[in-house]
Amino acid sequence: GQQLNQSPQSMFIQEGEDVSMNCTSSSIFNTWLWYKQDPGEGPVLLIALYKAGELTSNGRLTAQFGITRKDSFLNISASIPSDVGIYFCAAGGKLIFGQGTELSVKP
Amino acid sequence: ETGVTQSPTHLIKTRGQQVTLRCSSQSGHNTVSWYQQALGQGPQFIFQYYREEENGRGNFPPRFSGLQFPNYSSELNVNALELDDSALYLCASSPFPSETQYFGPGTRLLVL
Numbered sequence: 001g002q003q004l005n006q007s008p009q010s011m012f013i014q015e016g017e018d019v020s021m022n023c024t025s026s027s028i029f030n031t032w033l034w035y036k037q038d039p040g041e042g043p044v045l046l047i048a049l050y051k052a053g054e055l056t057s058n059g060r061l062t063a064q065f066g067i068t069r070k071d072s073f074l075n076i077s078a079s080i081p082s083d084v085g086i087y088f089c090a091a092g093g094k095l096i097f098g099q100g101t102e103l104s105v106k107p
Numbered sequence: 108e109t110g111v112t113q114s115p116t117h118l119i120k121t122r123g124q125q126v127t128l129r130c131s132s133q134s135g136h137n138t139v140s141w142y143q144q145a146l147g148q149g150p151q152f153i154f155q156y157y158r159e160e161e162n163g164r165g166n167f168p169p170r171f172s173g174l175q176f177p178n179y180s181s182e183l184n185v186n187a188l189e190l191d192d193s194a195l196y197l198c199a200s201s202p203f204p205s206e207t208q209y210f211g212p213g214t215r216l217l218v219l
Binding site: 004031033035040041042043044045048088090093094095096097098099100 | 111113140142148149150151152155163165195197199204205207208209210211212213215
């Protein structure tokens with residue numbers, strides 16, 4: 001079945017560093033989204049991408065919808081402690097999720 | 108504008124019992140999707156409801172069923188609970204199918 005391969009699985013970085021994570025699929029999707037989830041909470045939408053090649057920013061976050069429609073990446077610049085959490089890529093109408101990237105930020 | 112709400116927040120059941128989870132969609136949204144999230148995993152799509160009709164279903168057995176009401180709120184029912192049904196159940200609403208989905212806080216179900 002369809003699945004998204006998200007990497008890295010976890011990251012442990014210093015405050016102020018930039019972060020990059022990505023998601024790939026063998027299937028083509030028309031929508032890619034990035035969510036952040038804190039423990040015991042529901043996912044919160046960070047960025048939604050609707051067009052191949054689209055590059056979208058939301059504050060310190062930047063995400064791109066791959067030109068092949070089979071991948072996407074998320075960058076976080078100048079990380080801060082509140083960036084800690086699990087980041088999920090998701091794609092499609094009935095969302096398929098990646099396995100998540102757990103981000104830890106050391107002050 | 109009220110976001111997606113879910114009830115209850117936590118629930119403990121025993122194997123074989125039945126459970127009903129509830130979701131109120133965000134104002135202006137007529138589509139509700141349900142997801143199951145096991146510990147340490149990404150959410151898995153269960154099914155979607157659009158204008159009170161099921162509009163797509165994931166790889167879940169028939170003992171997972173749902174309803175959507177005229178006010179677009181929704182219920183997820185699970186019969187004959189199994190231990191593996193223990194998970195966070197997430198509801199998401201969107202203005203229309205295939206549009207951006209916004210999630211509620213989830214219901215944590217523990218089956219003993």
